[in-house]
Amino acid sequence: MxxxxxxxxxxxxxxxxxxxxxxxxxxxxxxxxxxxxxxxxxxxxxxxxxxxxxxxxGVMAAEEQPLAAVRANPAISWAEDEAAITLTPADGVHPDVPGLVFYPGAKVEAAAYAARLADLVTDHHMTVVIAKPTLNLALFDLRGIDAFTGDAAEVRQWLVGGHSLGGVRACMLAPEQAGLVLFASYCTNDLSEAQVPVLSLSGGQDGLSTPAKVADHRDTLPAGALMVEIPEANHAAFGDYGPQSGDGVGTASDEQMNAAITEAAGELLTRMQGAHPEAAR
Structure with missing residues (x-):
């Protein structure tokens, strides 16, 4: 083997x-x-x-004196919750007058716009809702305006508006609303063909939303947009929160700003009423 x-x-x-x-x-x-x-x-x-x-x-807080004046005004009813500040005429909401949902600029306290918008309530009987956006940044808040209008459900139509980056957010929502109001802002989306009444208020001394930037973005708005420049106004003049880094030097007084805003808003409402009488009666 x-x-x-x-x-x-x-x-x-x-x-x-x-x-x-x-x-x-x-x-x-x-x-x-x-x-x-x-x-x-x-x-x-x-x-x-x-x-x-x-x-x-570093959120820019509302200045105390203008805010106190609005709160003490007997012609204005103030309601506030976690979502928004709502200013209504003391005699009640006027359902047939378009209301305004307003978005603050980036990192600006909502109450800083109360004094600038108060005369819309007293002079034009508008309901004004100043939103408190997520993280104090309107662009990060993806909610619709219904999230802020709970205290004024009677209002039938809403304008949407905002200051600076708040205005950019308002532009995104404008096609679904009755109109658009911009404070020192411009649209980055194209609304040139939109059937939306627009008021654009800007400042001649604005160092952030400069006159050149506003002019460069004019073609994003409808041809009939109401364009109003306040020559003496800078960026921060559209609210009451103090100076802002990078801004120009403005000389417009609070009274001048309030009067210009109220007059321009009245012109927008008149135009809306002429185009659609049922919208602003």
């Missing part, structure tokens, strides 16, 4: 690829992908936290 052959040393071919002793490429790529995903999630979380901290820091 022949002798049994002694087995030789094992060769690499004797061990199938991916055996227990060798790393599996699929598992290795899964570990790498998981690590990359965790890093991306950590970066995203850090970005979100940073945005929230930034948005909550």
């Amino acid at each position: 022949p002798d049994k052959a002694t087995p030789g040393p094992a060769t690499p071919a004797d061990h199938p690829t991916g055996g227990a002793g060798a790393p599996r490429p699929r598992r290795r790529w899964r570990r790498i992908a998981l690590r990359v995903l965790l890093v991306l999630l950590a970066l995203l979380l850090a970005a979100v936290v940073g945005l929230v901290v930034w948005a909550k820091t």
Whole structure:
């Protein structure tokens, strides 16, 4: 009987690829992908936290004296909740007069616009709702105006407006509303063919929404838009929150600003009534 052959040393071919002793490429790529995903999630979380901290820091507060005057005005009813400040005529909401939902500029307290908009209530019987957008940034607030108008459900039609970046957000909502009111702002979406009455108020001394920028974006608005420049006004003059970094030097008084805004709004309402009598009766 022949002798049994002694087995030789094992060769690499004797061990199938991916055996227990060798790393599996699929598992290795899964570990790498998981690590990359965790890093991306950590970066995203850090970005979100940073945005929230930034948005909550350095919010420009309403000046006390103009705000106190609005609160003390017996012709105006003030209602406030987490969503908005609502200013209505003391004798009640006028349902047939279009109301205004107004978005503040970035990181500006909603109450800072109360004095600028108060005469719309007393002189034109409008209901004015000043929104409190998410993170004090209107562009990050994707809610419709219904989220802010709960205290004035009787109003049948709404204008939408805003200051600076708040106006940019208002432009996005304008096609579904009765009209658009811009304070020191301009549209980044095209409304040139929209059947929407528009009032654009700007400042000749504005260092942020400069006259040149407003002019450059004029073609995004309908041809019949009412364009009003207040020569002495800077960017911050459209609210009561103090000076703003990067702004020009304005000389317009509070009385001048309030009068110009109220007069221009009255002209817009008159135009709306002429075009659609049922809209502004």
